[in-house]
Structures are given as C-alpha cells and as structure tokens.
Amino acid sequence: MTVRTRFAPSPTGYMHIGNLRTALYAYLFAKSQNGKFVLRIEDTDQKRYVEDATRVIYETLETANIHHDEGPDVGGDYGPYVQSQRKAIYKEYALKLIEKGAAYYCFCAKTEDEAPEDEEPKENPFESTCHCRDLSPEEVQRNLAEGKPYVIRQRVPHEGTTTFNDMVYGEITVENETLDDQILLKSDGMPTYNFANVVDDYLMGITHIIRGSEYLSSNPKYILLYQAFGWEVPCYIHLPLINGKNPDGTVSKLSKRHGAVSFQALVEEGYLPEAIINYIALLGWSPKNEHEIFSMDELCEVFSVAGLHKSPAVFDYQKLDWVNAQHIQAMPFEQFSKMAFEYSGVKGTFLEPKWNKLATLLQPRINKFSEIPSKLQFLFEVAPYDVEMYINKKNKSTLESSIDILKTTIDAVNRIDKWDEETLSEAFAKVAADNNIKYGPLMWPSRIAMSGLQATPGGSTDIMYLIGKEETLKRLQAGLEFIQSKLG
RNA sequence: GGUCUCUUCGUCUAGUCUGGUCAGGACGUCAGGUUUUCAUCCUGGUAACUCGGGUUCAAAUCCCGGAGAGACUACCA
Numbered sequence: 243m244t245v246r247t248r249f250a251p252s253p254t255g256y257m258h259i260g261n262l263r264t265a266l267y268a269y270l271f272a273k274s275q276n277g278k279f280v281l282r283i284e285d286t287d288q289k290r291y292v293e294d295a296t297r298v299i300y301e302t303l304e305t306a307n308i309h310h311d312e313g314p315d316v317g318g319d320y321g322p323y324v325q326s327q328r329k330a331i332y333k334e335y336a337l338k339l340i341e342k343g344a345a346y347y348c349f350c351a352k353t354e355d356e357a358p359e360d361e362e363p364k365e366n367p368f369e370s371t372c373h374c375r376d377l378s379p380e381e382v383q384r385n386l387a388e389g390k391p392y393v394i395r396q397r398v399p400h401e402g403t404t405t406f407n408d409m410v411y412g413e414i415t416v417e418n419e420t421l422d423d424q425i426l427l428k429s430d431g432m433p434t435y436n437f438a439n440v441v442d443d444y445l446m447g448i449t450h451i452i453r454g455s456e457y458l459s460s461n462p463k464y465i466l467l468y469q470a471f472g473w474e475v476p477c478y479i480h481l482p483l484i485n486g487k488n489p490d491g492t493v494s495k496l497s498k499r500h501g502a503v504s505f506q507a508l509v510e511e512g513y514l515p516e517a518i519i520n521y522i523a524l525l526g527w528s529p530k531n532e533h534e535i536f537s538m539d540e541l542c543e544v545f546s547v548a549g550l551h552k553s554p555a556v557f558d559y560q561k562l563d564w565v566n567a568q569h570i571q572a573m574p575f576e577q578f579s580k581m582a583f584e585y586s587g588v589k590g591t592f593l594e595p596k597w598n599k600l601a602t603l604l605q606p607r608i609n610k611f612s613e614i615p616s617k618l619q620f621l622f623e624v625a626p627y628d629v630e631m632y633i634n635k636k637n638k639s640t641l642e643s644s645i646d647i648l649k650t651t652i653d654a655v656n657r658i659d660k661w662d663e664e665t666l667s668e669a670f671a672k673v674a675a676d677n678n679i680k681y682g683p684l685m686w687p688s689r690i691a692m693s694g695l696q697a698t699p700g701g702s703t704d705i706m707y708l709i710g711k712e713e714t715l716k717r718l719q720a721g722l723e724f725i726q727s728k729l730g
Numbered sequence: 731g732g733u734c735u736c737u738u739c740g741u742c743u744a745g746u747c748u749g750g751u752c753a754g755g756a757c758g759u760c761a762g763g764u765u766u767u768c769a770u771c772c773u774g775g776u777a778a779c780u781c782g783g784g785u786u787c788a789a790a791u792c793c794c795g796g797a798g799a800g801a802c803u804a805c806c807a
Contacts, residue, residue: 352805421733422803434804436807460734480735495800524742526742530743534755553736557741558740558758561756562757637767682767685767686766689767695768701768702767
C-alpha cells in the first residue's frame with residue numbers, strides 16, 4: 243500500500259515554525275517511503291478567514307522546498323482539497339453517524355467562550371452534556387421542523403476504554419467517560435476540525451497521520467469516530483512540541499515573544515530557507531549519528547520515524563545562527579554575493595565597485611544576512627570610540643606606541659601609489675621588517691583608527707583598500723590626533 | 731480540577747528495546763594555537779542521566795512509587 247501523508251494547515255496568514263516542521267516531517271516520511279504528500283487547507287473557521295492566507299502557505303512550502311503531490315493548486319484524485327468546498331460531504335457523514343446512533347442533534351444555545359482564564363474547574367464533564375443527547379426522535383423532528391438552529395455532537399459512550407497506538411508515543415488508553423461529546427458540525431453547517439480531519443483523512447486515503455502532540459489527548463475521540471463509521475484506523479505519528487525559552491528560564495510553547503517564529507519572519511531576518519529546514523528537522527528528530535548539516539535531499543534519504551523524540555524541544559536561536567552560517571559558507575560565492583548585496587545597502591555608494599572584495603570578506607563572517615549593514619557601517623563613517631581600544635595586550639599596544647606606529651603607517655601610506663590589496667600587503671610587510679616590528683602589532687593601531695572597532699570584516703589593509711588612499715590618510719590622521727588629545 | 735504525555739550537560743541530542751567503555755557528539759561558553767586584530771579554522775577544557783526505593787555481581791537502561799513540566803479540556807485548529 244502506498245504511504246500517503248498530509249499537511250493540513252489552517253490559513254492564518256503566516257506559517258508558524260512548528261507547523262512547518264510538521265509539514266517537513268510529513269513530507270520526509272512520505273518521500274522516505276516513496277509515498278505521496280498531500281496538502282489540504284483547513285478553513286472551516288469562517289470567522290478566522292484571512293485574505294491571501296492560502297497564498298502564504300503555497301509560497302512557504304515552495305521556498306522551503308517542500309513539494310506536495312496533491313493539493314488545491316496542483317489537483318489530485320481526492321479533491322477538493324479545501325475543506326470549505328467539502329461542506330456537503332461533512333453533513334452527509336454527520337447524518338450517517340446520527341443514523342448509527344453515534345451522534346445526535348443538539349439544539350442548545352451557543353456557550354459563549356468568554357473568560358476562559360477564570361473558568362470554574364469543570365466538575366463532571368457530563369454535567370455539561372446537555373439533555374439533547376436523550377431527545378426523542380419526535381422532539382428532534384419537531385425542533386428541526388421549527389427550523390431551530392442546531393449542532394451535531396458526537397455521542398461518546400459513557401463506559402469502556404479506547405486504545406490506540408502511536409508510532410512515537412506507543413499505546414495509549416483512556417476511559418471513555420473522560421471524553422466529552424464534542425461538536426462535529428457547527429450551526430453554520432461547517433464541520434469542526436475534530437470531525438473534518440477524520441472524514442477527510444479517511445476519504446483522502448491518508449495512511450499515516452502526522453501532527454503535533456497537542457492532538458494526542460483528543461485522539462481517542464477520533465478513534466471512536468473511525469470505529470463508529472467502521473473504518474480502518476490509520477497509523478499515528480504524533481510529534482513533540484517546540485518550546486521557546488522565557489526570560490525567567492521557564493519554557494512554554496514557542497510564540498512571538500520568544501523572537502521570530504514564522505518562517506517568513508525568519509527568512510526576512512536573513513536565514514536561508516534550507517538552513518531553517520535543516521535546523522527544525524533536528525528539533526525533535528535525530529539521524530542517530532553525528533551529522534548535523536543536511537540538504538533537503540539528504541534529509542529525505544536519512545529520515546526515519548525511529549529518530550523521532552518524545553519530549554519537547556526548545557528552539558535555540560544561537561544554534562540556528564550556527565546552522566545558517568554553515569549553509570552560508572557552503573554557498574557558491576556568486577550566489578552568496580548576489581544575495582548579500584541585496585541586504586548590504588551598498589548599492590549606489592562608493593563601495594559598489596568593490597563589492598566582490600567585500601563579499602569575500604563577509605561570507606565567512608556572518609551568521610545571517612541581516613547582520614551585513616551593521617558590519618559595514620564603519621566603512622561609511624567611523625563612529626565615536628573609546629581611546630582604550632588602542633591598548634591591546636596581545637599586540638603589546640599602548641597609547642604611546644600607537645602614536646609612533648600610526649606616524650610610521652601614515653608615512654608608509656603616503657609612499658604607496660598603486661592602491662590594491664597586494665601592494666598594500668607587501669608594503670606593510672616591508673614596513674614591518676624595516677622597523678623590526680611584527681605585522682600584527684604594526685597593523686593594530688591603524689585598524690582602530692580606520693574603523694573604531696576591534697572586529698571588522700577583513701584586516702587593516704583590506705579596509706585601506708576599500709576606503710581608498712585619501713580616506714585612509716584622513717582616518718589615520720584623525721586617530722593620531724585623537725590619541726594625542728587624550729594624552730594631553 | 732480532570733485526562734493524556736514528557737523528564738540525559740544551559741540548549742539540541744546519542745546511548746534505553748537486546749542492563750556491563752571515565753555517559754558520546756553538536757551549539758554556547760572558557761583557554762591555547764594559526765591568521766595583519768575579530769571572525770573562520772585547529773586543539774583542549776567546561777557541564778547531564780528529576781528524586782526515592784527495588785531487582786541484579788552490575789541500572790541512564792528493567793520494576794514500583796514520588797516530584798516537576800507541558801498539552802488538551804472552544805460552534806479554534
């Protein structure tokens with residue numbers, strides 16, 4: 243039997259990283275089994291309708307390199323793949339359940355969902371079960387004839403237990419009496435997720451249901467639904483949640499306050515889609531060896547359910563940075579250069595002609611593209627800095643020695659006419675030799691004078707080359723005067 | 731409150747099924763080295779089996795109990 247998995251996002255307008263990881267695993271599992279990966283849009287909540295939200299889903303999957311074999315945009319034999327277009331189907335199946343006695347009409351007024359925080363602890367769940375469960379057929383008919391609004395609820399047995407097996411969490415059993423009569427069909431005729439996912443997964447021939455572990459506790463109700471219909475229960479693969487670290491050290495479900503959590507936001511911050519995918523693949527799954535950097539193709543090859551973890555993982559932006567840096571460094575230079583240029587803000591400035599050189603310096607030094615502008619800022623203007631910067635133990639640099647070295651440097655620069663990296667390097671190597679000083683100590687003061695920074699993309703001669711002879715002299719002179727003024 | 735789930739370095743994890751290397755790797759961090767500083771790169775250090783019992787010659791691993799954390803408990807998904 244061909245494996246079929248699905249990703250069933252709700253069109254909310256953005257793709258949460260946890261959802262994307264679910265999509266990724268569903269995709270990887272399908273691919274690793276030579277199966278099909280289906281995209282289904284779960285838009286049964288009309289109140290939550292967001293313009294263009296499905297477009298965000300398509301674009302995200304496209305950039306993330308996750309390709310569905312069937313879906314609203316690509317078609318397939320099991321359509322339609324948008325739940326709002328399947329409205330009639332759910333009604334039909336809900337009615338079947340009523341016939342079978344596994345569901346019932348409920349005419350109660352809508353329970354307002356206000357102040358869930360202060361909600362009184364619910365006593366016995368059956369006290370909230372309304373009397374509609376036991377309405378006679380005649381009463382139901384009368385209400386229906388009167389046109390009373392209704393919902394259809396699942397009739398959960400008050401006795402017995404329900405058991406299912408999950409490929410990650412193992413066998414889980416619950417007492418049916420702890421389950422409530424959830425709503426299957428809303429008063430607007432739309433199904434709830436709880437009902438639609440069961441009907442659609444069955445009708446679409448989904449063999450393995452992959453989703454977050456937040457559905458673990460409601461799964462017994464779905465099992466009961468399958469049993470009521472007489473359908474074969476699919477395989478389940480529930481995934482551990484992704485948490486974020488709170489300022490106080492505790493963890494909770496990853497959300498905005500932890501930082502960027504949508505795929506788009508991460509991409510905008512300068513993370514590569516393949517790096518994001520690589521990183522989230524490792525949150526909750528392990529290849530069980532020491533490889534960490536993967537391409538999508540490699541992931542498809544090595545993915546296995548056995549590597550899935552049960553416990554929740556904390557999203558670590560530092561490690562994401564590292565993974566991203568690995569991918570950046572592995573990029574072909576041309577591609578990096580082009581992409582970095584877009585972020586750099588260099589277009590139209592004096593640096594544009596020297597972009598290639600800059601890009602070379604940048605590629606091994608950044609974690610994400612958004613860092614680029616701030617790393618280049620000093621090339622346009624030296625920000626005020628502390629004179630202490632000239633003091634460096636390792637290079638035996640003091641304010642006094644810096645004055646001497648800066649003077650020597652200025653002399654040397656004045657004598658250089660050919661302004662390219664090689665000439666500059668050679669010239670300073672010679673200055674070092676002539677003055678019996680090491681290269682490092684020689685270049686330290688000038689880099690401070692020219693950048694006001696201890697860490698810059700590239701070394702001192704690189705900076706000289708980039709800003710040009712005139713500006714170099716200007717900055718060196720300014721640095722010299724700065725130290726002198728401090729020494730009085 | 732009820733139900734379900736989870737628990738190895740600060741973080742991601744290997745090891746658990748098939749008890750038996752000083753519990754391994756990565757990020758971070760610290761130190762040293764290379765490098766025209768920083769970074770990259772290299773080397774080394776740091777740091778963990780939630781607790782308590784039991785079984786056993788031997789327990790992270792098997793059994794029992796406690797504790798903590800998370801999810802669900804919507805006409806959201």
